[in-house]
Amino acid sequence: MADQRRSTVLERTPTPADIKRWRQYLADERAEAAVYRDLAKRRDGEEQQILLALAEAEGRHEQHWLNLLGEHADTAAHPSFRNRLVGLLARRFGSVFVLALAQRAESRSPYATDADATDAMAADEAIHEEVVRGLATRGRNRLSGSFRAAVFGANDGLVSNLSLVMGMAATGVDSKVVLFSGVAGLLAGALSMGAGEFVSVRSQRELLDASMPTQVTLTAAPRLDLEHNELILVYLARGMSREAAEHRAAERMGQFTCDCDPSLSLQPEEFQEANGHETLGTAWGAAAASFCFFASGAIIPIIPFIFGMTGLGALVLAAALVGLALLGTGAVVGLLSGASPLWRGLRQLAIGFGAATATYVLGLAFGSVVG
Template sequence: MTSEKTSEKTSVTTEPTHQHRDVTGGWLRPAVFGAMDGLVSNFALIAGVAGGQADQKVVLLAGLAGLAAGAFSMAAGEYISVASQSELAEAEIEVERRELARHPVAEERELAEVFEARGVDPDTAAEVARQLSRDPDEALEVHAREELGVTPGDLPSPVLAAGSSFLSFGIGAILPVLPYMLGATSLWPAAIVAALGLFFAGALVSRITTRPWWFGGTRQLLFGAAAAGITYGVGALIGTNGL
């Protein structure tokens, strides 16, 4: 009976108690940033143009131009940024690969010191480092993670980052343009759609963080409203003065 209880207790305690979401992918940050930027920047652009003059065709043209320019700019910027970061990481990984080939003993000792710094006793740290260093690929992966904070072969994809930015910016930027495409003659319909989009986007982002949905939605709405209000004021000022 006792052995059955012990076995049952062991089986329970050794099972995984939780799972983590992937926080290292290259798509989440550009997708979230792209959607927010598209919605805020394009609504602010539309508000500025609408504040300067009331021709809905001009406002619509400005909104569509802002959508296209912003989406391509975001995609290009993300691609270059992530590609440059990955190229730098690959170059440093190559340096580590050469050091492992030229100075294996020194690199093994360096790895043991990393484990010692984390509280492992010296003998155990040396043995773990020795076993890991037997496989060059495994040794390279451990050294890269410990020294560079990256994993060889699992670097962010610039294409994925660029595609995420392009699509998400386009989705965000099209929202304030839709009312004008459907025949709106004033800024209010676009403002309502943009406000709903801002709140929903902020609330949605809070679902993957620890913030309450109402906090994320309200914060995004306030920042977007402030940007649009300032731009509208600038447009109205320029239009009033005939510049």
């Protein structure tokens, strides 16, 4: 079926529209292959081989369009803006964001509905989307949690302080009061976020420390009553089967020194140190980072007031600045999740402005009651 479809295309005389479309496909295939090769340069092992295989597949697609274009292949079109952007990012960064963009590009392949593309090419593009999704998922899993904290912390600062500023302004108070309220909201929110992050990480470390078994079994075992061996209870509580617990207790109490059953290997207990990200130093680092992330978002709504603007103009500019920032954070979240950056940005914008509008209405109501 695919061969018949291809021969039919080759037999017909291409129209100018066909040539234009094929040249665009050719340019995009070359750009996509270059993206995968650039990404492969920054990887090694299995991931590098996967990316090179994707580039090779795009090369087969490129050859298909070259065959169709024939003498018309001399004048190449420019890749689409999306592919040029992805290529630039791949050369400069090679990050998970590039894979997320490549995933979306593969999902939008027109080959499934284009009669000039073979069935195999359409199937390739569908598979490529899943391959890139898998690679992007690996990258998302490796992505630092602090980066996600930066995005969401900044978003919290944007929404909460914009809401505070608009709510205070709606009551009719002086612009200086609005500014001081915004600064207070920034400091209070950032300190709260920092303290909460410190307590969270520190508490996790303390819980891990409390759960880590001690070496008491090595020191207390020789003095235990052989007939009432509570040492078995220790190992049962740790999740061992009774047979394994009895075997371990017998060795600890010196009843024998050899392991007759390898499956009940009774090597001395060795416990790993707590993970590096759970140390006290990291708790302080997490607190500082959380403070800065929140403050970086919370300062934006008060920028107009810092520079002396007042009234409706200051509120409009604050809302505009926050709106741009919300679109940016939403787009980043969309890329990380493999979803549409535009729609995620618009959703973030709607949520943020919804909260600010509700607070503004409440401020109006409170101002009218007090007034």
